[in-house]
Amino acid sequence: xxxxxxxxxxxxxxxxxxxxxxxxxxxxxxxxxxxxxxxxxxxxxxxxxxxxxxxxxxxxxxxxxxxxxxxxxxxxxxxxxxxxxxxxxxxxxxxxxxxxxxxxxxxxxxxxxxxxxxxxxxxxxxxxxxxxxxxxxxxx
Numbered sequence: 001x002x003x004x005x006x007x008x009x010x011x012x013x014x015x016x017x018x019x020x021x022x023x024x025x026x027x028x029x030x031x032x033x034x035x036x037x038x039x040x041x042x043x044x045x046x047x048x049x050x051x052x053x054x055x056x057x058x059x060x061x062x063x064x065x066x067x068x069x070x071x072x073x074x075x076x077x078x079x080x081x082x083x084x085x086x087x088x089x090x091x092x093x094x095x096x097x098x099x100x101x102x103x104x105x106x107x108x109x110x111x112x113x114x115x116x117x118x119x120x121x122x123x124x125x126x127x128x129x130x131x132x133x134x135x136x137x138x139x140x
Contacts, residue, residue, distance in 0.1 A: 018026075058065075
């Protein structure tokens with residue numbers, strides 16, 4: 001025959017009682033869980049209180065903090081730009097000096113060529129002057 005269980009609260013209870021080890025585990029874990037739950041509540045409360053205290057301070061000091069951060073950012077940008085410009089100037093001077101050295105190594109040849117051209121030009125100017133003076137004398 002089928003066993004009849006009483007309905008109600010007794011129907012929800014297990015037929016067999018928990019063992020001693022299960023009872024000891026619950027007794028040991030219950031305080032640890034309660035302590036951790038208490039610590040999490042304290043942490044949440046401290047976070048909310050800290051936020052409530054810090055928010056007005058941030059709002060009060062933001063007119064100081066934001067411009068200070070902008071000023072520091074601009075100063076750092078200025079120093080970096082100054083270094084970049086200095087490096088560019090030194091690089092340009094180095095390039096110019098290298099070009100000047102190349103030109104100076106070829107200078108004696110070019111100087112001689114320039115002297116020859118100047119002598120030719122002076123000779124041509126002298127010849128033209130002579131021709132012009134003869135022309136003027138012929139007219140007079």
